[in-house]
Amino acid sequence: MNQAIFNEMIDRISNENILNLVVIKDGEIVVDYNKQDDYKGKRFKINSCTKSIISTLIGIAIDNKLIEGVHQPISDFFPELRANDIEKRKKDITVYHLLTMTSGISWPEFGNWEFISGLVNSNDWVKFILDMPMEHSPGNVFNYSSGGSHLLSAIISRATGMNAQKYAQKHIFEPLDIKNFIWMSDPQGNSNGGFGIEMSAYDMAKIGCLYMNKGKKGKDSLIPEYWINESLEPKILVSRSLGHYGYQWWIKDLSFKETTHTAYFAMGNGGQFIFVIPSVNMVAVFISDNYDDSFRPIYYMKKYLLRMF
Template sequence: MHSPLFPIADPAKTRLDRELFKEFDRKIRNEKIVSCLIIQDGYLAYEYHKNKKQAQKLQKINSCTKSFISVLIGIALDQGLIAGLDTPISSYFPYLEQKSVDPVKRSITLFHLLTMTPGFDWPEFGEWQSFPRMLYSSDWVRFVLDRPLLDQPGEKMNYNSGCSHLLSAILQKATGMSTYDFAKKHLFQPLNIKDSYWYSDGQGIHNGGDGLRLTSRDMAKLGILYLQGGQWQEVQIVSAAWVQESIQPKFRTYERIGSYGLHWWSERIDSRKDWTEDNFYYFALGFGGQYILIVPSQKMIVVFSSELYDHSLRPLALFRKYILAAE
């Protein structure tokens, strides 16, 4: 039975091109995609699950967790629990004030963590092959803080799950609650997300980089929240200003993916045209093909849960070819 939150669209009224859409449906059934939802104009236009269990399964959303961390930072800012994005992270990690630590690290701010521009040597998309080595460490936070600097803070975006874990640690320090408890109270409960799981490190800090598990439908709720400017059932969960700030393209390092904002990716719909409100989409992306894609001009949210660990960008390619092109 479908939730009232996702009333089923009348197929005759959907704005998606039927032929392209049929081809999209055929393609994903031949991929290691376990779930796909398309919500448009507030209606569930498409729902696919590899089997019945997948609809209720807590999916490993992997790095889509990072976009949830972004929302939580926005909520903490709205509540005055965090002073601002220009706050040096040394305010939360006094270790950085020690004489033995590179003094440049004291200029790293929350903004640098959110944009992944602290300057750390962190080859996650290189020799580490999308698996950050902090996971092997007994103290993840210290592992990240101890990484040498290759660039000045703010100069270059380099994909870094350690940034996200530091943000989780900062949330815990700033709110006096675990990241998970803060999320439950201020995000999950308002969105009626009842079933979830969030892994933590050896110090009890929930993994900000990829530790969250949710159902595909609950993943979609984050897309709806952002499409509605941070509102949920007429309640402002996170400020509209934060939503807009976090999705704006700020750095561009990975052409195959897009530009990076505050723990959100974004890209133009038509690369031949300028970047405007009607010509962009933004998304959360997780290793293995996990996605929450939002297309404001089409009032559309697309969610993928996948097991494509050798082809993480495959769902994004299918979305670009068959869904964006189907309008």
């Protein structure tokens, strides 16, 4: 590790609202930064990193043949969509469209947190989402949607007979020894699929390492390798600054001078990140309190972490 680059990075982040930074390189923790001593191992809201865990659970449910596949219509899980007065475009939405945020359902989330408050305060989140009008045909336009992610969570509930929290505990959390977490639910008991988890940076890093290792923990396969590969394939270009979107994971080439590495990451509002960089066998987790610049950790990855080793 280049000590000079490391020292410069720590000097910079200590003056910002980055609360935790955990970096695992070649299977070992090489950076373990906590802005305050009592932040070490503390649970924080990981916001939309929750979405990437929901994607994982969808893949496990498909592998267990509880969901037919990504092209299964969501009306199989929400029979209310089969009613005669439901617009055909809404009936055409599939699991794939929810995973890639191309459902076409109107969802004015970006920069409109009052709208999200309407969801959270509703008596039936699934109904609130499904009652939103269609804005585009499914598959045509990317629109960031915690509502779509919550529908995926409700699908997990209906397909598996247990909510996403319990399904995650059975298939991921218990095998990874993740115990110190909270997962908020809606009034019907569906785990909040868009932004509901609180956990520590160390446990987030365990999930990142699971993706780095193609779904395996030791000899045990917790996530099908084909699902990880499929999830991390770029499905739609969102923007030059954010890159592509896969199945509730982001994909972006991070470049600094002449060096470029492909990063796969879960991203939450405020600066919560799980970065997976296979080319250098690195997982990096940021916990931040920076709602004015949620993307700040991307800068630190490019300027410091990818030059440090």
